[in-house]
Amino acid sequence: MTIPILIILCLLGNWQVERLNWKLDLIEKLEMRYGLPPAALPAAVEDPDDWVYRHVMVTGRFLHMREMPLYNAGPTGRPGYDLFTPLMLKDNIGGRKIVIINRGWVPENLKEQMSRPETINSEEVQITGLLRKSWQKERFAPENDVEHNLWFYADLDGMKEAQHLTELFPMFLYADKASNEGQYPIGERSQLNIVNNHLDYAMTWYGLAIVLLVIYVMFNVRRREENQSQF
Numbered sequence: 646m647t648i649p650i651l652i653i654l655c656l657l658g659n660w661q662v663e664r665l666n667w668k669l670d671l672i673e674k675l676e677m678r679y680g681l682p683p684a685a686l687p688a689a690v691e692d693p694d695d696w697v698y699r700h701v702m703v704t705g706r707f708l709h710m711r712e713m714p715l716y717n718a719g720p721t722g723r724p725g726y727d728l729f730t731p732l733m734l735k736d737n738i739g740g741r742k743i744v745i746i747n748r749g750w751v752p753e754n755l756k757e758q759m760s761r762p763e764t765i766n767s768e769e770v771q772i773t774g775l776l777r778k779s780w781q782k783e784r785f786a787p788e789n790d791v792e793h794n795l796w797f798y799a800d801l802d803g804m805k806e807a808q809h810l811t812e813l814f815p816m817f818l819y820a821d822k823a824s825n826e827g828q829y830p831i832g833e834r835s836q837l838n839i840v841n842n843h844l845d846y847a848m849t850w851y852g853l854a855i856v857l858l859v860i861y862v863m864f865n866v867r868r869r870e871e872n873q874s875q876f
Contacts, residue, residue, distance in 0.1 A: 688739030749830030
């Protein structure tokens with residue numbers, strides 16, 4: 646049994662090394678993209694992965710009546726909501742008239758718009774931020790409560806259907822930190838912070854393989870000594 650288990654452990658270690666090389670290449674690409682100056686919103690997006698963590702700039706007016714609060718922890722871990730708000734673009738970009746903006750985070754007591762009238766701006770605004778893809782529901786996360794407009798994960802298609810949005814840009818835009826420091830909503834809710842644990846995993850699998858090999862050798866040496874002592 647030792648040989649097949651040893652092979653499996655080594656294969657798992659090799660797989661994590663391959664994942665490590667892939668992750669390092671991905672991080673390099675995203676860091677280069679993250680550092681580029683803001684661009685105009687693209688007219689077409691064939692592959693959203695090509696635009697993730699790309700800074701863009703848009704101009705338009707918020708549709709505050711269609712704001713969607715998403716339950717999330719704030720910068721210090723305090724519970725609250727990220728405000729996902731459709732923005733009607735000033736210019737029709739590639740047939741897209743609306744992009745959903747994550748404006749930033751507010752604490753639980755400011756969930757309702759009437760409690761924060763200063764955050765409701767009907768004037769034309771210019772937003773700079775990072776493009777992000779739609780989320781997938783985590784295994785143990787609650788379902789979005791569309792009926793009560795309460796969201797737990799950012800499902801672009803679900804938000805589009807719930808708010809009856811048409812001609813929607815196929816990615817979210819996470820607004821950068823606002824110039825009004827210390828005021829709500831707190832922006833910059835997306836930063837380049839990619840977890841890379843593949844080296845740790847690889848060392849774990851290889852370590853288990855070494856431990857298994859050592860145990861195998863010690864067991865056989867001891868068994869041989871016992872057999873010799875019987876004679």
